Amino acid sequence: MDGKPTSRPSPRTNAAAGVEHLSQADLRVETHQVVTAEGTVDEARVPDLADAQFRDLYRWLVLQRTFDERATKLQRRGQLGTYASGRGQEASIVGSAFALADDDWIFPAGREAAALLMHGVSMRDLLLYWRGVEDASRMEGANVFGVAIAIGSQMPMVTGKAWGMQLAGDDAVAVGYFGDGATSTGAFHEGVNFAGVLEVPAVFYCQNNQYAISLPFAEQTGADTVAQKALAYGVDGIRVDGNDVLAVYNAVSTARARAREGRPVLVESVTYRRGAHTTSDDPTRYREEEEVESWAARDPLDRYRTFLGHRDLLDGVDEVAVREEVDAMFDEAVAAADDYPLRDVDEIFVHLYEELTPELARQMEWYRDFLDDHPEMDEYVHQRERG
Amino acid sequence: MTMPRETIVQAVNDALHTEMAADDRTLVFGEDVARSGGVFRATDGLLEAFGEERVRDTPLSEIAIVGAAVGLATHGYRPVVEIQFSGFLPPAFDQLVSNASRIRWRTRGRLTAPMVVRTPYGAGVRALEHHSESLEAAYAHVPGLKVAIPSTPADAKGLLTSAIRDPDPVLFMEPKRVYRSFREEVPDGEHAVPLGEAAVRREGADVTVVSWGAMMHPTLEAVDELGVDAEVVDLRSISPLDRETLLASVRKTGRCVVVHEAAKSGGFGAEVAATVAEDALLYLEAPIRRVTGFDVPVPLLSMEDYYPPQPPRIAAAIEETAEF
Ligand SMILES: Cc1ncc(C[n+]2csc(CCOP(=O)(O)OP(=O)(O)O)c2C)c(N)n1
Ligand SMILES: [Mg+2]
Numbered sequence: 277m278d279g280k281p282t283s284r285p286s287p288r289t290n291a292a293a294g295v296e297h298l299s300q301a302d303l304r305v306e307t308h309q310v311v312t313a314e315g316t317v318d319e320a321r322v323p324d325l326a327d328a329q330f331r332d333l334y335r336w337l338v339l340q341r342t343f344d345e346r347a348t349k350l351q352r353r354g355q356l357g358t359y360a361s362g363r364g365q366e367a368s369i370v371g372s373a374f375a376l377a378d379d380d381w382i383f384p385a386g387r388e389a390a391a392l393l394m395h396g397v398s399m400r401d402l403l404l405y406w407r408g409v410e411d412a413s414r415m416e417g418a419n420v421f422g423v424a425i426a427i428g429s430q431m432p433m434v435t436g437k438a439w440g441m442q443l444a445g446d447d448a449v450a451v452g453y454f455g456d457g458a459t460s461t462g463a464f465h466e467g468v469n470f471a472g473v474l475e476v477p478a479v480f481y482c483q484n485n486q487y488a489i490s491l492p493f494a495e496q497t498g499a500d501t502v503a504q505k506a507l508a509y510g511v512d513g514i515r516v517d518g519n520d521v522l523a524v525y526n527a528v529s530t531a532r533a534r535a536r537e538g539r540p541v542l543v544e545s546v547t548y549r550r551g552a553h554t555t556s557d558d559p560t561r562y563r564e565e566e567e568v569e570s571w572a573a574r575d576p577l578d579r580y581r582t583f584l585g586h587r588d589l590l591d592g593v594d595e596v597a598v599r600e601e602v603d604a605m606f607d608e609a610v611a612a613a614d615d616y617p618l619r620d621v622d623e624i625f626v627h628l629y630e631e632l633t634p635e636l637a638r639q640m641e642w643y644r645d646f647l648d649d650h651p652e653m654d655e656y657v658h659q660r661e662r663g
Numbered sequence: 664m665t666m667p668r669e670t671i672v673q674a675v676n677d678a679l680h681t682e683m684a685a686d687d688r689t690l691v692f693g694e695d696v697a698r699s700g701g702v703f704r705a706t707d708g709l710l711e712a713f714g715e716e717r718v719r720d721t722p723l724s725e726i727a728i729v730g731a732a733v734g735l736a737t738h739g740y741r742p743v744v745e746i747q748f749s750g751f752l753p754p755a756f757d758q759l760v761s762n763a764s765r766i767r768w769r770t771r772g773r774l775t776a777p778m779v780v781r782t783p784y785g786a787g788v789r790a791l792e793h794h795s796e797s798l799e800a801a802y803a804h805v806p807g808l809k810v811a812i813p814s815t816p817a818d819a820k821g822l823l824t825s826a827i828r829d830p831d832p833v834l835f836m837e838p839k840r841v842y843r844s845f846r847e848e849v850p851d852g853e854h855a856v857p858l859g860e861a862a863v864r865r866e867g868a869d870v871t872v873v874s875w876g877a878m879m880h881p882t883l884e885a886v887d888e889l890g891v892d893a894e895v896v897d898l899r900s901i902s903p904l905d906r907e908t909l910l911a912s913v914r915k916t917g918r919c920v921v922v923h924e925a926a927k928s929g930g931f932g933a934e935v936a937a938t939v940a941e942d943a944l945l946y947l948e949a950p951i952r953r954v955t956g957f958d959v960p961v962p963l964l965s966m967e968d969y970y971p972p973q974p975p976r977i978a979a980a981i982e983e984t985a986e987f
Contacts, residue, residue, distance in 0.1 A: 357789055357964050408789070408964030425792045426751060427723055460722035462754060488723050490699035496722050562698045624962045624969055635928065639957050643969075646976065656973035659965060 305501050307515045307546060310522040313574050315582040323525055331593050333521055334584060335602075336370040337577050338595075340390035342602040343399075344551070347389075347406065350610070351555045356406045362387040364519075364550030367576030368483050370394075371524025372453075372545065375532055379448035381437050383421045383430040387483070388453050392420055399609035404616055410623065411616075419448075427488075428454060428461030431480065435471040435540075438478035442538070449477040449535045451528075457488025459502050465509075471540040472510040478540040479531045480511075483518060485549035490562035502544035511540040518547030519576040522583065548574070618659050621647060666848035671841060674816035674849050675705045675781070678823040679743065681853055683713050686741060689827060692719040693728055693745030702747055703783060703842060729755035729780060733762045736778040736832075743827055749784035749836060750793030756801075763832040764807030779826045779833050784812075785877045785924055786961045786971055787840035795961035795970075797925035799876075802834050803902040803934070809833040811858055811900040814841070814879035817849045818899055821856025829858060838877035859903035863912065867894035870918040870949075870985045873909065873935055875901060878972060882922045885977035891985045901931050909935065910943050917948040918984045924971045927955040949987035954980045 291297075310321045325333075344361040351359045362369050365387060373391035376382070382395050389402055396418030404412035405423070413422045421437075424430035434452035441448055458464050459482060471478045482502045486493045499505060506513030512534060516527035524545055531541035548571040552559050559568075584590045625632065625640040632640065647653055669677060683689045691709055693701075697720040700707035710718040721728050725746055732742035746752045752759075759780070767775045786795035803810045811826055811833055813819040819837065826833035864883065869891055874882040875898040886893045894912050898905065913919045919939050921932035932953040939951055954972045961970050 457723035460724040462726050490695045491720050650975050652975050657968040
């Protein structure tokens with residue numbers, strides 16, 4: 277033998293006997309629902325909430341919708357930077373946050389205004405964030421991480437935060453919010469996989485709104501669902517109708533309960549982004565109006581109103597009053613944001629390190645002096661307090 | 664020959680159309696490049712002109728985009744991929760460093776990666792976090808990777824054309840701050856500007872001012888307003904660097920100011936300064952000065968204006984250097 281194999285058979289073109297392949301076609305992935313699009317209520321699944329809480333959920337849905345509408349208008353008037361609306365995703369946003377506790381950590385992706393407000397962020401700070409004011413990213417008073425503008429980048433941090441919470445013995449979970457697009461990033465795969473190994477209290481909450489800017493979900497992945505991806509990482513998966521706020525509440529409550537026991541869960545909330553990707557996007561370039569309208573017919577607020585009617589709870593909900601209340605909150609938040617003081621140039625230097633490095637201190641001092649000595653800089657440097 | 668007047672982003676689009684028509688091995692893919700024509704419309708019309716096989720929207724994965732480009736390139740194709748904003752390129756840094764830049768070297772020339780990664784870079788468009796970075800020095804630091812950064816429409820077309828035809832990987836950084844801010848005549852049809860050749864934008868005797876990309880514009884504005892006889896050098900590609908043009912200019916003027924948007928420490932200005940110090944030190948009559956962004960992340964939009972070099976900062980440095 278000269279160490280050389282003789283020759284290989286010509287490659288076969290059919291499967292060998294007894295070799296089975298795993299196929300997603302064999303998977304049964306249920307989509308949890310409480311209220312169907314047609315308005316049928318599955319009584320056995322209705323969560324055990326007090327009437328006031330059922331009404332409160334509705335208030336939050338209106339708040340998310342109103343916030344999005346008003347923020348979008350503010351952007352059009354040049355008083356806000358680029359804004360990403362959650363229109364169409366209200367149930368998915370509100371139902372998920374309603375299932376969390378104050379001690380949980382939320383990792384936002386950007387569209388979930390009501391979730392952040394419910395978690396304790398002030399409306400003023402949320403507006404300041406969209407005006408590009410660094411201070412607002414402190415998310416003061418709430419366990420809310422900075423917004424993950426780099427899509428998917430938060431996922432391994434969710435795992436790490438959950439790990440820390442477990443080590444510290446906290447009775448709380450870390451919740452990553454993200455979109456269908458984020459599930460294609462390496463950070464998603466690696467972060468969820470690691471959570472599965474560590475068995476930490478992490479909930480990965482995917483709002484599958486069917487698009488990543490112009491890319492429809494069917495082209496984002498060859499997988500039929502996001503939920504099934506959980507299996508590959510050895511974590512649990514839940515798929516839920518994201519336009520059914522009670523179903524979302526059930527799904528995330530369940531995920532949270534499991535996560536607390538060290539079983540990370542990947543939740544796919546199936547919803548639809550009815551608006552543009554952001555205020556700088558033109559969705560007519562990539563999708564048909566009929567499709568958008570078909571989802572408008574599945575409006576999450578309408579669906580929930582049906583449920584409230586079914587329970588005779590609508591009487592206690594004064595639609596006009598709720599809207600007026602939210603509008604007033606928004607007006608107040610805008611006024612507070614307008615009053616936010618202009619910042620000194622130091623703002624761009626501090627907070628990079630605990631202590632300014634000598635070089636950074638030098639740059640800061642130099643710049644302060646330069647700005648003092650060169651009033652013509654005003655022509656080039658505009659502090660855009662209104663976005 | 665007709666000379667259409669184009670903006671930088673139109674010139675990029677023009678180069679893509681022209682080169683795809685000239686060579687059917689050329690493929691374009693990336694996030695939102697096909698159906699919607701790119702978030703800046705740089706790839707507008709390519710899908711219609713060349714079809715789905717050659718123009719593709721990809722999943723949201725910079726790693727997959729750049730890594731797949733390397734694979735395709737080793738298989739005889741010419742991928743020209745788009746990374747939507749340079750702030751999202753870092754995950755794919757691994758593919759650039761570990762694969763694209765060294766596959767030729769690793770395989771002793773058997774496999775090569777003729778590919779282009781196009782990406783808009785820099786601040787000034789009032790976008791969200793991670794939409795304003797200028798990390799060109801980090802990429803220029805990678806052996807085996809070329810880095811081109813046009814400042815004008817004609818160069819955008821010419822340099823991109825050369826990048827696409829180049830036998831090695833090229834990172835093509837597009838100054839999105841000036842994507843649409845002005846038009847100029849751009850040669851119709853095929854138009855190549857060689858990589859590694861700087862352009863002297865303005866001749867002068869007293870001080871050499873070196874810049875590239877978006878910062879060429881405040882630099883020229885500053886020079887125009889000053890009474891100083893400055894020579895302005897646009898590097899156009901920072902890797903390979905055109906040492907000859909740079910050194911010839913500094914030997915003539917004896918003074919050098921470098922302007923870039925990126926943070927100062929470890930920025931490409933340091934490479935320019937070191938090159939001058941190594942090979943033209945004895946011609947210098949003044950210390951080399953850098954006018955740059957500060958050593959901090961680019962601020963969010965409310966304070967963004969404070970960050971990059973503005974004409975008064977550039978002018979002050981040129982004046983000090985000229986009068987030294
Ligand atoms: C790593 C990265 N690549 C590209 C982008 C540009 N971008 C911003 S949002 C977006 C699509 C996100 O889609 P998805 O994750 O589904 O979230 P959605 O916007 O639909 O809520 C893209 C490509 C980005 N922000 N981050
Ligand atoms: Mg999406």
